[in-house]
Each structure stands twice: as C-alpha cells, then as structure tokens.
Amino acid sequence: MVGALAVCSGLIDLIEHGADSSTLLITGSGMGLLGALLFGRVAGPDKARPVDIIAATTLAMTLGILLVAGLYVMTGAAQRPDDALFEATTGITTTAMSVIDPTGLGYGLRFLRSGSQWLGGFAALLVGIVILPFFGFGREFADRSSSGGFRPLAPDEMSATRNILRLYIPGTGLIWGGYMLAGMSAFDGLLLAMSTVSTGGFTNGANEFADPSVQWVAIVGMLLAGSSMVTLWHLVVGRGGLHRQTGLAMYLGLHVTGVLLLVLLSTGIDLAAARRLLFVVAASVSTTGFPMGVPVGWPAGAPVLLLLLVSIGAMSGSAGGGLQIRQHRALMKLALREMARQLHPRAVLKVRLAGRVAGEDTLRQIVVLQFLFVAVIFSTAFLVAVFGLDLASAISAAVHATATAGPVRGLDGVMVDPTEWSRSVRLALLPAMVFGRLSIYPAVVAVAALLNLLRDKARVRRRYRAHRHGGSL
Amino acid sequence: MLGSAVIESIGGDQGLAMTLAALVTLVPGAALWLSTRPGQIDRAAVFSAVAGTWLIVSVFGALPYLFAGTFNRSGIGFPVVLADALFESVSGFSCTGSTVFGSHNLIADQGPGILMYRQFTQWIGGMGIVVLVVTVLPALRASGLGLIGAEAPGEGGDRLAPRMAQTARRFWYLYAGLTGLIAVALIAVGMSLFDAVAHAFTTASTGGFSTRDASIGYWDSVAVEMVIMIGLILGAANFTLHSRSLVARRPVHHHDPEFRGYIWLLTGATLVVTILLVDDGMGFTRSLRSAAFNVVTLGTSGGFGNATGPGSDGDFVRWAAGPQLILLILLMTGGCTGSTSGGVKVMRLIIGISHARRTLRGIRHPRAVLPVRHGTGVMAEPMVERIAGFMVVYGMLVVSGTLVVAALGTDLVTAMGGVVGSLGNMGPALNRAGPTASFVDGFSTPARMVLAFLMLVGRLELFPMLLMLVAPYRTLHDRVRSR
Numbered sequence: 001m002v003g004a005l006a007v008c009s010g011l012i013d014l015i016e017h018g019a020d021s022s023t024l025l026i027t028g029s030g031m032g033l034l035g036a037l038l039f040g041r042v043a044g045p046d047k048a049r050p051v052d053i054i055a056a057t058t059l060a061m062t063l064g065i066l067l068v069a070g071l072y073v074m075t076g077a078a079q080r081p082d083d084a085l086f087e088a089t090t091g092i093t094t095t096a097m098s099v100i101d102p103t104g105l106g107y108g109l110r111f112l113r114s115g116s117q118w119l120g121g122f123a124a125l126l127v128g129i130v131i132l133p134f135f136g137f138g139r140e141f142a143d144r145s146s147s148g149g150f151r152p153l154a155p156d157e158m159s160a161t162r163n164i165l166r167l168y169i170p171g172t173g174l175i176w177g178g179y180m181l182a183g184m185s186a187f188d189g190l191l192l193a194m195s196t197v198s199t200g201g202f203t204n205g206a207n208e209f210a211d212p213s214v215q216w217v218a219i220v221g222m223l224l225a226g227s228s229m230v231t232l233w234h235l236v237v238g239r240g241g242l243h244r245q246t247g248l249a250m251y252l253g254l255h256v257t258g259v260l261l262l263v264l265l266s267t268g269i270d271l272a273a274a275r276r277l278l279f280v281v282a283a284s285v286s287t288t289g290f291p292m293g294v295p296v297g298w299p300a301g302a303p304v305l306l307l308l309l310v311s312i313g314a315m316s317g318s319a320g321g322g323l324q325i326r327q328h329r330a331l332m333k334l335a336l337r338e339m340a341r342q343l344h345p346r347a348v349l350k351v352r353l354a355g356r357v358a359g360e361d362t363l364r365q366i367v368v369l370q371f372l373f374v375a376v377i378f379s380t381a382f383l384v385a386v387f388g389l390d391l392a393s394a395i396s397a398a399v400h401a402t403a404t405a406g407p408v409r410g411l412d413g414v415m416v417d418p419t420e421w422s423r424s425v426r427l428a429l430l431p432a433m434v435f436g437r438l439s440i441y442p443a444v445v446a447v448a449a450l451l452n453l454l455r456d457k458a459r460v461r462r463r464y465r466a467h468r469h470g471g472s473l
Numbered sequence: 474m475l476g477s478a479v480i481e482s483i484g485g486d487q488g489l490a491m492t493l494a495a496l497v498t499l500v501p502g503a504a505l506w507l508s509t510r511p512g513q514i515d516r517a518a519v520f521s522a523v524a525g526t527w528l529i530v531s532v533f534g535a536l537p538y539l540f541a542g543t544f545n546r547s548g549i550g551f552p553v554v555l556a557d558a559l560f561e562s563v564s565g566f567s568c569t570g571s572t573v574f575g576s577h578n579l580i581a582d583q584g585p586g587i588l589m590y591r592q593f594t595q596w597i598g599g600m601g602i603v604v605l606v607v608t609v610l611p612a613l614r615a616s617g618l619g620l621i622g623a624e625a626p627g628e629g630g631d632r633l634a635p636r637m638a639q640t641a642r643r644f645w646y647l648y649a650g651l652t653g654l655i656a657v658a659l660i661a662v663g664m665s666l667f668d669a670v671a672h673a674f675t676t677a678s679t680g681g682f683s684t685r686d687a688s689i690g691y692w693d694s695v696a697v698e699m700v701i702m703i704g705l706i707l708g709a710a711n712f713t714l715h716s717r718s719l720v721a722r723r724p725v726h727h728h729d730p731e732f733r734g735y736i737w738l739l740t741g742a743t744l745v746v747t748i749l750l751v752d753d754g755m756g757f758t759r760s761l762r763s764a765a766f767n768v769v770t771l772g773t774s775g776g777f778g779n780a781t782g783p784g785s786d787g788d789f790v791r792w793a794a795g796p797q798l799i800l801l802i803l804l805m806t807g808g809c810t811g812s813t814s815g816g817v818k819v820m821r822l823i824i825g826i827s828h829a830r831r832t833l834r835g836i837r838h839p840r841a842v843l844p845v846r847h848g849t850g851v852m853a854e855p856m857v858e859r860i861a862g863f864m865v866v867y868g869m870l871v872v873s874g875t876l877v878v879a880a881l882g883t884d885l886v887t888a889m890g891g892v893v894g895s896l897g898n899m900g901p902a903l904n905r906a907g908p909t910a911s912f913v914d915g916f917s918t919p920a921r922m923v924l925a926f927l928m929l930v931g932r933l934e935l936f937p938m939l940l941m942l943v944a945p946y947r948t949l950h951d952r953v954r955s956r
Binding site: 050051054261265299300303305307308331332334335337338339342343345361365367368370371372374378381386389390391396441449 | 836863882884
C-alpha cells in the first residue's frame with residue numbers, strides 16, 4: 001500500500017513537473033513489486049492464531065512507517081534519518097506533530113505526507129472494527145446482526161473491510177468537495193480532506209484555516225471522522241435509531257460541553273471566537289489536532305480541559321484516537337457498578353453497552369486497556385521529561401502522542417513546534433504514537449510476542465550449547 | 474482539645490480560645506452520646522455514619538483555629554478564614570499534611586497548644602483510619618479492603634483478635650508504642666521533647682505536619698531524617714505485620730509480598746531519582762539524601778520536607794521534570810494496606826499489574842484459565858474485580874478533580890499534583906504548592922475546598938464519602954412515598 005501511495009505521489013509530482021517524481025516512482029514500484037513477490041511466494045499458515053494476526057498488524061504498521069521514512073530520506077524531504085522516522089511515524093499514526101515544513105515540498109511529497117495519514121486512518125479503522133473485535137476483544141460490539149433486513153457493517157472480516165472502504169473513500173470525496181466549495185484549490189482540498197477523514201491533522205500552510213467557511217467544513221469533517229463507522233453505516237443503509245445511540249449522544253455532548261466550558265472560562269468571546277473554540281474542541285475530541293489560534297482570554301483550566309478531551313478521544317470504531325468513548329462509558333458503568341456493589345455485595349450486576357450486555361472478559365480487558373493507556377502516558381512522559389521537557393509539556397506531549405492527537409498546545413494556548421524539542425524527545429514519543437494508533441493491545445501483544453521469540457531463541461541456543469558442551473565431554 | 478488548651482495556657486496566649494473550642498465541641502458531643510442508642514443499621518447507613526463522623530469531626534476540629542484567630546490576616550474576609558481553618562482541620566484528621574500556613578502566616582508565630590493540637594489531629598486521624606480499614610470496612614467487604622484478610626489466609630482472616638473491639642484495641646497499643654519509640658529516637662538525635670513528641674505523632678500517622686515552617690529541613694540533620702524515614706516506613710507498613718512480628722518475637726515483614734514490593738518500590742525510586750539528580754549536577758551525597766528523604770516521605774504519604782528553604786536541595790519542585798514525575802507516581806502509589814498511609818496502596822498496584830499480565834496472556838492463550846497471583850496465593854476473582862473497580866473510580870476522581878481544580882484557576886501541574894496529593898493524603902503537591910510553599914499560594918479558596926473534600930474521600934478509601942448521601946436520600950424518598 002505504501003508502494004502504491006509512493007507511485008501515486010510520483011505520478012502527481014510528474015504531472016506537476018516536480019523534482020521527486022523519479023525517486024518516488026522507482027522506489028514505489030520497487031516496493032510494490034517486492035510486496036507482490038513476498039505476498040505470492042510466502043505461504044500463509046493454514047490457520048492463523050488471533051495473536052499472530054494481532055502481532056502482524058503491529059509489524060505491518062512498523063514496516064509502513066519505515067518505508068515512508070525511507071522515502072523521505074531518499075527524496076531529501078528530511079535531512080536526517082531520525083527526522084524522517086519522526087515525520088513518517090507522526091504521519092502513519094495520524095498524530096501530526098510535523099517537523100518538516102510542507103511549504104518547501106513538491107506536490108508529490110505533500111501528497112505522500114497526507115496520503116500516509118489517510119493510510120494510517122484506514123489502518124486504525126481496520127484495527128478498531130475488524131482486528132480487535134474478531135481476533136481480540138469486544139466481539140459483542142461488532143455490528144454483525146442483520147436484524148430488520150438491514151446489512152450490518154461487519155458480518156465477517158472481509159465484508160467489514162470492504163464496507164469500511166465504501167464509507168472511507170466517499171467520505172474523503174465528500175470532505176474534498178466541501179473544501180473546494182469553501183474556496184480551496186482541488187489539490188490543497190484533497191490533501192486536507194485526506195488529513196481530515198483520517199483524523200490525521202497535517203496541514204500544508206500556516207493560514208489554511210483562516211477562512212470561516214473552511215473552518216466549518218473542517219469542523220463537520222472532524223465530527224464525521226470522529227464518529228463511529230457503525231453509526232455512519234446505519235445512517236447510510238437507513239437503519240435509523242441514531243437517537244438511541246448513547247455513544248453518539250456522548251460524543252456530541254462532549255463537543256457541546258467542551259465549547260460551553262471554554263466559553264464560560266474564557267473572556268471576550270464573540271461569535272467568531274466561539275466558532276474557533278468549536279474548531280479547537282472538535283480537533284481535540286476527534287484527535288485530529290488541526291492547529292487553531294485561541295481567543296486572547298485563554299483561561300488556566302482550558303489546557304486541562306482540552307487534554308482531557310484528547311485523552312477521552314473519539315467514538316470507538318472511528319479513525320480517532322484516545323481511549324475512546326465506548327471504553328470510557330464502560331469504565332463509568334464499572335465505577336457505578338462498584339459503588340452499587342458496596343451497598344449490595346451479593347447482587348449480580350451486569351454492564352450494558354450499546355444495548356448489549358458486555359462480557360466480563362471484555363470489561364476486564366477495557367480496565368486493563370485503561371491501565372496500559374495510563375502506563376504508556378506516564379512512561380512516555382517520564383522519558384521525555386528526562387530528555388529535557390518541563391513537567392507540563394512532558395505530560396501534555398505524552399497524552400497527545402498516545403492519543404495520536406496532533407501538535408501539542410502549550411499552557412498559554414499557543415501550539416508548540418516539535419522542532420523546538422531535542423531529537424531524543426522526539427524519538428521517545430514514537431512508541432507512544434504507535435501504541436496509541438494500534439489501540440495499545442496489538443502493540444503490547446506484538447512486543448510480548450517478540451520478547452517471547454527472543455527468549456525462546458536464547459533458550460534453544462543455550463540448550464544447543466549445553467548439548468554440544470556435554471557431547472564433547 | 475483540652476490537652477492542647479492546657480499546653481497553650483502554659484506556653485501561649487490562646488488558652489482561653491482553645492478551652493472555649495473544647496467546650497463548644499463537648500456540648501453537642503455529649504448531647505449526641507446521651508440521645509442515641511446502639512442498634513442495627515444497614516450498609517448504606519454505615520457509609521453515611523462513617524463519612525458523616527469524619528465530616529463533623531473535621532468541622533468541630535476547625536474551631537480551635539477559628540477561635541484562636543490562627544488564620545486571620547489582613548485583606549481577607551471571614552469566609553476565607555473559615556475555609557482555611559476547615560482545610561487545615563481536614564488536612565490534619567485525614568493525615569494529608571497539606572497546609573495553609575506560609576510566608577503570610579508563619580507556623581513560628583503560633584503558640585505551642587495550637588501546634589500540638591495540629592499534630593494531634595493527625596495522630597487521631599492516623600489510628601482512626603487503621604481501625605476503620607482493619608476492622609470496620611473488611612466486615613462490610615468494602616472497596617477491596619478484604620485485602621488484609623486475603624493476604625494472610627493462614628492467620629484466620631483480617632482480625633488479630635476474635636472481637637472487633639479487641640482488634641482495634643490491639644492496634645491502638647501498637648500505634649501508641651510506635652509513636653513512643655519514634656519520640657524517644659527523635660529525642661536521642663537532638664530534638665527537644667516538645668518537637669519530638671509532636672513529630673512522633675505525625676510520623677507514626679504518616680501525616681506530615683511539622684512544628685516548624687521548614688518542616689524537617691529546620692534541623693538539617695541526617696540523623697533526624699533517618700529516624701523520620703524509618704518511622705514513616707513503619708507507619709506505612711501493614712500494622713498486622715507489626716503485630717505478628719511482636720507475637721513471633723522476630724520480624725515477619727519480609728515474608729509479606731506487599732511489604733517486599735513496597736521496599737523495592739522505595740529503593741528503586743530512590744536510586745532512579747538519585748541518578749537523575751546527580752545527572753542534573755547535584756553531588757552524589759546530596760542527591761542521595763534528598764532523593765531518599767523525599768521518596769520515602771511521599772512514598773509513604775508522609776509529606777514532610779527536608780528543604781531548608783526555597784531552592785535548596787530538598788525543594789523538589791526545583792528539580793528537573795523526570796524526578797518530579799517519579800514523585801508524582803509515588804503520590805498515587807501510597808503505602809501498604811492496613812497502615813496509616815493513603816494512596817492506591819502497593820497491594821492493589823501489585824494485583825493490578827498481575828491482572829494486566831493475566832489479561833494479556835489471555836490473548837495469547839484464549840482457553841487457558843489464568844489466576845491472578847499474589848505472593849504464593851491465588852486471588853479470588855471477586856477481589857480482583859473489586860480492586861479493578863477501585864482503581865477505575867480512583868482514576869476518574871483524579872481526572873475529574875484535576876479538571877475542576879484547574880477550572881478554578883490552577884495550572885495543570887499544580888492542579889494534578891494537588892489532586893493526586895489530596896486523594897492520596899500525601900501533603901505537598903508540585904509546582905506552586907511544593908514543600909516550601911503554602912496551599913494558599915497554589916490554589917484559590919474554592920479549589921482548596923475541593924481538595925479538602927478529596928482528602929476525606931481518599932482517607933476513607935473512596936466509597937464512604939461517595940455513598941454518604943445514599944442513606945439520607947433513601948430515608949427522604951421513603952418518607953415522601955409514605956405521605
């Protein structure tokens with residue numbers, strides 16, 4: 001897929017007479033051929049275990065990052081390999097803490113940059129709707145029922161993938177059209193649409209959102225991108241019942257509450273400022289992270305509120321990051337159940353989510369997911385703090401990286417430029433971005449599998465040596 | 474209060490005010506004592522009673538400060554004075570150790586009675602929670618506190634004696650003995666009798682109040698710091714272990730997986746903080762001393778400071794961000810179950826990690842039956858669920874508390890440090906409310922009230938305070954329905 005993206009980028013660069021077309025076309029074709037060769041030659045196992053599929057997902061994302069980083073190095077878009085790696089990771093993981101100035105790039109590289117986010121968003125949807133429910137946990141929440149004669153989103157793995165593409169590609173087109181109607185050029189609109197639908201957040205200029213109509217399109221785009229694919233699918237197939245979806249209500253409620261709180265906390269708010277606040281809230285909740293200036297009267301509580309919104313994140317089954325709304329609902333219900341249990345210790349209390357009873361295993365995994373989410377945030381914050389960030393910036397950067405929520409906003413409301421951070425700080429943020437984009441579990445499972453593999457190999461080698469040693473004696 | 478009033482009458486000038494506060498407290502107390510009879514109450518009422526008792530005690534505990542005018546200062550009205558008195562009282566009884574004394578209102582200007590009363594509130598609060606945690610809550614199976622029984626299955630559960638009252642009495646003896654030992658040790662290393670007794674009260678209770686503005690930094694003595702550290706570690710260890718050690722006439726602490734984990738945690742954190750401080754340019758000896766003291770005092774929820782002044786070695790808010798983050802994590806962790814310390818507690822953390830490992834292994838082996846182990850034992854599933862539930866509620870309180878405190882005009886780090894510190898009953902927070910600063914400098918008056926509420930929530934292991942309104946609501950609801 002990265003090869004195809006590189007070829008597309010090369011073709012665009014060729015049409016626009018860019019300097020990177022040959023590099024992109026040759027490398028992209030090479031990647032594509034190699035991928036096809038590997039796909040054809042390597043026979044898959046008869047029956048893959050769920051853990052293998054989950055680990056392979058992490059491997060695929062890591063490989064994608066390395067390939068995109070290689071393209072940045074070969075085209076000279078990034079001067080150093082670590083900058084290329086950071087840019088590629090922040091692209092594929094849809095985090096958008098960019099260290100490359102896009103205004104100095106050709107058409108092909110700009111397309112590659114936004115395209116990497118589009119691919120990353122698609123990968124996130126696959127993880128959230130196909131990989132985790134079918135091979136991990138939360139199977140009861142996969143949209144598999146065809147009750148009422150309506151087509152479900154995810155009756156099986158392949159159909160789910162197809163249906164995601166049926167929504168993802170037209171969604172991109174819809175937002176692209178919106179941006180063009182708002183006055184953007186076709187190319188800039190396409191790039192921004194790819195970054196919007198994937199909740200990526202890359203921009204290609206400093207004043208891309210200066211126009212209010214572009215802001216409105218971005219707000220609607222971010223709202224859609226942060227919505228669950230299941231919800232959007234129900235809307236498309238005319239299944240209805242959206243008003244009964246508590247997750248959607250909570251998602252929209254987060255936006256309304258966020259804006260109201262910011263308006264209440266801020267001073268000197270007019271309609272334009274309120275629109276900007278809605279933009280900021282939508283960028284935080286959907287974890288898109290598009291940059292936007294904030295009103296002058298920026299209150300002390302605002303960064304904390306935005307950080308909270310970022311860590312809550314978008315709806316489950318969307319391209320958005322964060323811990324996600326379903327997980328938060330489950331945690332809240334668990335908290336309430338725990339309180340009820342204090343009063344009625346012998347009562348059998350079930351947790352219902354999205355109209356279904358959540359299995360105890362699923363609930364257990366959600367609790368552990370929260371535990372791991374916090375652990376990733378704290379360990380990342382510790383690392384970047386050791387490498388020189390102050391405490392507030394360290395916590396903020398760690399939350400943004402883990403939630404894949406784009407550039408960090410300082411306590412004064414101004415966006416922080418990642419190039420101001422040291423290289424070690426930037427490198428320390430990379431694992432958190434990958435962990436966050438893969439909803440933590442697949443990455444943890446892959447790391448555990450890798451460690452087990454290394455341990456087994458070491459054990460085999462040790463036994464072999466011991467055997468040889470014994471034999472010679 | 475009466476005892477402190479006597480001390481104040483001898484060495485200070487607010488003896489009459491304190492006596493008056495004691496009398497005002499005595500009258501409603503006696504009236505309640507005489508007008509009520511023991512009887513059967515349901516679980517909701519127990520939670521209400523426990524939480525209500527702590528609230529009432531905190532409110533009446535603020536009277537000496539109010540009557541003595543401890544927090545009167547120019548430019549502030551009575552509501553702020555009342556809030557400050559309440560904050561100090563809650564911080565005392567909950568063994569938190571956060572204070573509203575500061576450069577605007579020095580501890581040095583207070584009389585000995587007020588100071589001793591302040592220390593004594595922590596001593597009372599410290600044992601109050603041990604008795605509550607070890608005797609009352611396990612009987613209710615509340616909030617995973619059957620942990621104490623679970624960790625010692627061979628010893629017949631969570632009590633040291635057949636009757637709850639006997640268990641409580643035994644803990645009081647232990648607590649008083651530990652306090653006495655600490656006082657003697659502090660006198661031996663050069664403290665005056667008054668300071669030694671006062672600090673013994675707040676060390677055994679892992680409270681953290683001091684009779685000096687610079688806290689333990691006033692003495693600038695390694696020996697004093699060592700005694701305080703050992704006292705805090707003993708105070709934050711499970712009192713059941715102390716009792717068993719006394720019965721066995723040899724220490725049995727090292728057999729306990731929670732205690733071992735706790736010591737490893739403190740040692741590891743001390744080493745990492747020392748390395749980071751040395752890397753930051755502080756000499757090795759100074760780094761080790763500052764790291765060890767602050768790790769122990771925050772890891773045990775003590776909250777003493779060894780900073781001799783703003784910007785000195787022990788002033789951890791001036792350290793680099795890395796060591797501060799470790800302290801923030803320690804603020805959450807707390808000591809052992811069945812101790813005077815606050816926080817999540819080491820055992821919950823160990824079981825939480827074990828639970829996470831089990832769940833992750835479950836993905837690799839979906840059909841395997843994987844128990845959660847603690848030491849050599851297997852934890853019962855309901856217990857694991859309760860612990861997971863507790864941690865979820867704890868996390869939610871930290872997040873929502875930080876948001877509320879930040880919305881009341883506090884920056885992110887100060888708000889988070891304050892909330893985590895208050896919920897864990899730790900004492901000093903980070904940034905603007907560090908060991909050499911006052912909470913008046915870091916938080917607005919409404920934010921301090923939120924923190925005071927969180928102190929009580931944390932002290933009572935979350936649920937009694939959160940559920941305290943259930944019983945009154947039910948009663949009200951039933952009355953409305955019957956009409």
